[in-house]
Amino acid sequence: MTDHDSTRPPGPAAADNLDYRVAHLAERLAAGPLGELGVRLVPHGESVLLTGTVPSTRCRDEILGLAREELAGHPVHCDILVAGTSSPDHGEDLT
Amino acid sequence: MIRVAAVGDIHMGLDSQGTLRPSFETLPQCADVLLLAGDLTRHGTTEEARVVAREIKDLPVPVVAVLGNHDHHDDRPAEVTAILRDAGAQVLEGQAVVVTAGGARIGVAGTKGFGGGFVGRCAGEFGEPVMKEFVRYSRRCADGLLGALKELDEQDCDVRIALTHFSPVADTLAGEPAEIYPFLGSYLLAEAIDTVGADLAVHGHAHAGTEHGMTTGGVRVRNVAQPVIGQAFHVYHLAGRERVPSA
Numbered sequence: 001m002t003d004h005d006s007t008r009p010p011g012p013a014a015a016d017n018l019d020y021r022v023a024h025l026a027e028r029l030a031a032g033p034l035g036e037l038g039v040r041l042v043p044h045g046e047s048v049l050l051t052g053t054v055p056s057t058r059c060r061d062e063i064l065g066l067a068r069e070e071l072a073g074h075p076v077h078c079d080i081l082v083a084g085t086s087s088p089d090h091g092e093d094l095t
Numbered sequence: 096m097i098r099v100a101a102v103g104d105i106h107m108g109l110d111s112q113g114t115l116r117p118s119f120e121t122l123p124q125c126a127d128v129l130l131l132a133g134d135l136t137r138h139g140t141t142e143e144a145r146v147v148a149r150e151i152k153d154l155p156v157p158v159v160a161v162l163g164n165h166d167h168h169d170d171r172p173a174e175v176t177a178i179l180r181d182a183g184a185q186v187l188e189g190q191a192v193v194v195t196a197g198g199a200r201i202g203v204a205g206t207k208g209f210g211g212g213f214v215g216r217c218a219g220e221f222g223e224p225v226m227k228e229f230v231r232y233s234r235r236c237a238d239g240l241l242g243a244l245k246e247l248d249e250q251d252c253d254v255r256i257a258l259t260h261f262s263p264v265a266d267t268l269a270g271e272p273a274e275i276y277p278f279l280g281s282y283l284l285a286e287a288i289d290t291v292g293a294d295l296a297v298h299g300h301a302h303a304g305t306e307h308g309m310t311t312g313g314v315r316v317r318n319v320a321q322p323v324i325g326q327a328f329h330v331y332h333l334a335g336r337e338r339v340p341s342a
Binding site for chain 2: 034035037038040052053054055056058059081083084085086087088090091092093094095
């Protein structure tokens, strides 16, 4: 069970659990203004690696900011890429 | 030869205007049609849909689209569809359209599709109402695709393309966590494609997947999610049907 009631904060064990904090960050990214479902949040020991591709540098910066806020106390590494917008110089031949 | 450009998951927000338009304006030099494989917006708002509409308006190649799950998030898929149609796009849900380019007839059958998973690892229509509805909804989408492909079968097309947002095969999900495959696609879409036949199947949705796959019936599948292809679109060259000149 998760309990978001501010009058009843989770116990210290749950509050400090990195897995749950990562899960809450994922929910926040999806439900927030970015609507971001495509970023993976991978715990590596005490740190968390962010990977994926987002539409803009602004999105990447906002995700990194949210991650650092939600995961305060844990190092956050960001390998998020920004989607390419160039035209291809050739097509794939499926004839 | 018929040249098909495709991209999905462009996830346009209010700050995205103009990011793809310069590349889209090069389309006449390399493609006969542009397919948009859903998740064109971030939240499916009408404001975001208008950003997409301005990005594709008056392009000199036909634009055919399906919506994705993000385009449903604000519960306004009909309004999003209308805005894209006003900009000239053909937006399909269980429907087919034939566009012409240089005399060639390019048939596209489209649905958003839905999840459920793949043979041997899929959800069943059993148990709680919400679970049964999950599978029934996926089946309705696949049935819509089946009907649309059958419609194309009677329209003398040079090529037939299945356009979806969710994936018809697991091949193109490679790179995604296996645990979430049931939320990324359904074999029901591939079954529809293989039942009628198609020259190409195009989808998006799986950002960490891979581009290339194939149905068990031998139809080539391409995951064109922008994070996968890494460009504004990819182009696929298909052989047009040999036409015998009339006497």
